[in-house]
Amino acid sequence: MMKSLIPVGRDSSLARTEANPLARLQQEMDRLFDGFSRSFAGLSSRTLMPSxxxxxxxxxxxxxxxxxxxxxxxxxxxxxxxxxxxxxxxxxxxxxxxxxxxxxxxxxxxxxxxxxxxxxxxxxxxxxxxxxxxxxxxxxxxxxxxxxxxxxxxxx
The missing domain is CATH 2.60.40.790 (Immunoglobulin-like)
Structure with missing residues (x-):
């Protein structure tokens, strides 16, 4: 199964983003570290599946x-x-x-x-x-x- 190309953080709640001005920064940091850890787990070298x-x-x-x-x-x-x-x-x-x-x-x-x-x-x-x-x-x-x-x- 192909993963979405759009990176998504751990918490994608829009209501929380409006309530807390630092929530957006936290989401971006989570997304960055999730992507970083995925590359070490070997998921970045996934199998190519052509359309x-x-x-x-x-x-x-x-x-x-x-x-x-x-x-x-x-x-x-x-x-x-x-x-x-x-x-x-x-x-x-x-x-x-x-x-x-x-x-x-x-x-x-x-x-x-x-x-x-x-x-x-x-x-x-x-x-x-x-x-x-x-x-x-x-x-x-x-x-x-x-x-x-x-x-x-x-x-x-």
Whole structure:
């Protein structure tokens, strides 16, 4: 589950803020220390979970995933047992030489998303294109199953 990007202090009561002029300062200090302690607890290096759209037309299934800051080489697609799996890793490439970070909100890490495909998909016809941090996977739908009547004959 993704945490909200809006930092919230321990006490978000608006009534208390109006009654006590120092309450706002206390809330900001709580927010600052909560964020600071979270980074030491390892929550700042959370798993990246990309947003994804899944659409369908008469002829194909289209999956679009937002992968900002990632390139084609960072993403891998596999299909096993009618399950399309997208794996990727966004690496942290900042230099820490002379910077003291007070707030880190950008997500780095690896992710895995899996989508079930309908049976009968031709795996060779799946196409994936990545442009400006957006991955678009197109899966042609299999032809509908055709019923065939089989004549029953008398045994000789």
């Amino acid at each position: 994804m759209d899944l659409a369908e037309t008469d002829k194909e299934i289209e999956l679009t995933a937002e992968l900002p800051g990632m390139e084609e080489k960072d993403v891998q697609l596999n299909v096993v047992d009618n399950h399309l799996t997208i794996r990727g890793e966004k690496k942290n490439q900042r230099e820490e030489k002379e910077k003291d970070y007070h707030l880190v909100e950008r997500a780095y890490g690896s992710f895995v998303r899996t989508v079930e495909l309908p049976p009968g998909v031709n795996l060779d016809s799946i196409k994936a294109v990545m442009s400006k941090g957006v991955l678009k996977v197109t899966v042609p739908k299999p032809a509908p199953a055709q019923a065939k009547t089989i004549e029953v004959k008398t045994a000789a």
